Amino acid sequence: MAAADRGAASTLARKARAASAYGATPLEHLRRTRRLLIESDNLLGPRQVVATVHEHIGVIQELRKDAKAADRRDLAELQTQYGEFLSWLYQDLGNNEQAGYWLDRAFQWSHTVGDDELTSYVMARKAQLAGDMADLAEVVDLAEAAQRMARPRSRLAAVARTYEAYGHALRGDASESERAIDQVRDSLDGVAADPTPWGSWLNAAYVEVHRARGLEVLGRHDQAADAFAGAIRLLPDGYHRDRGVYMARQAVALAGARRPEEAAVAGGHALAIAEDTGSGRILTELARLDQELADWPRLPEVAEFRRALSDSLLHETEQDA
Incomplete structure (x- = not known):
């Protein structure tokens, strides 16, 4: 950590310690902050919160230096949670290298905590990232490893099985993919009461999205487009960014279906x-769509989309310059 970063973390750590003035311990303050950052990411996307999450990992590391044993463990657990969240932010930004780095850090930190469920969750997230990267050598193996770590018939086991299903589709194994998705669907009612906080977003819409993704990579474009449409209808309010991801993937499937x-x-x-x-x-996904639509440049809807995408990417490049 650079000297300026250490200074900023120390300043934030002092503010966290001062949280008692507002009726909260530093740990409670940091937990509450993480929940607020997750809500902000859901609505506004990762760019608005990624720097703040970096800073708060530094805060936790500062607080751990002089914490007592029980507090030190709780802080290490929270640091793991922040690390996993940071990996997700980078994954959504499209920076899979940094996403993998922070997942590896979170996986390491989870072992120091001794929380098997947290370790299982991070392993499942590694499988999810491998799926997004189309890493055929890793995705199924990581998902199966996460299931071995999870309690049998638990929500975390179902989450990992969902990522395994997509991994089988990536590998061209339609029957294994469908079997895995069917098993997850059948388990949803049973895992709804699972007390673990991890994977609470596992629901019918989430499973349907992964079924749709599997259908798309297997070349069943019409079925995939319909499945994405169903998932979008099932999506709860407030998942603004995820709705955009699903719409983009649905658009790719529609283009594949001509x-x-x-x-x-x-x-x-x-x-x-x-x-x-x-x-x-x-x-x-929209870059993929742009390529898929290249066969229909004269259609007004296609020309309008491609022009808007080009303008948006140019604007983003100018902002980053």
Whole structure:
């Protein structure tokens, strides 16, 4: 950590210690802050919060230096949670290298805590990242490892099985992918009461999205487009950025099904959300869509989408310069 970063972390650590003036311990203050940052990410995207999460990991590291044994363990657990969250922010920004780095750090930190569920969750997240990177050598093995760590028939086991299903699709094994997704669907009612805080977002919409992703990579574009549409309808309010990701993936499936006008319209909606949130996952899918629509340059909807995407990417490049 650079000297300036250490100074900033020390300043924030002093503020965290002062949280008792507001009726909270530093640990409670940092937990509350993490929840607020997660809500902000859901609505505004990762760019608004990534620097703050970096700073708060530094705060926790400062606080751990002179913490008592029990507090030190709780802080280490919270540091793991912040590290996993930071990896997610980088994943959504499209920086998979940094996402992998922070997942590796979180995995290491989770072992110092001794929380098997947290370690299992981080391992499942590693499988998810491997799926996003289309890493055929890792995705299924990581997902199976996460399931071995999880309690049998638990929500975390179902989460990992969901990522395994997509991994099988990536490898071209349609029957194994469908079998895994069906098992997760059948387990949803049973895992709903699981007390673990990890994977609480596992629901019918999330499973349907992964079924749709599997159908898309298997070349079943019409089925994938319909499945994405169903997942979008099931999505709870407040998941603004995820709606954009699903719309972008639906648009790619529609283009693969040779329904270019619908694809371009869906892509335009997703682009608006990408501009609001800065989600690299959305832009990655829209870049694929742009290529898929190259066969229909004269269609008005297609031309409008491709022009809007080009303008958006140019604007983003100018901002980064």
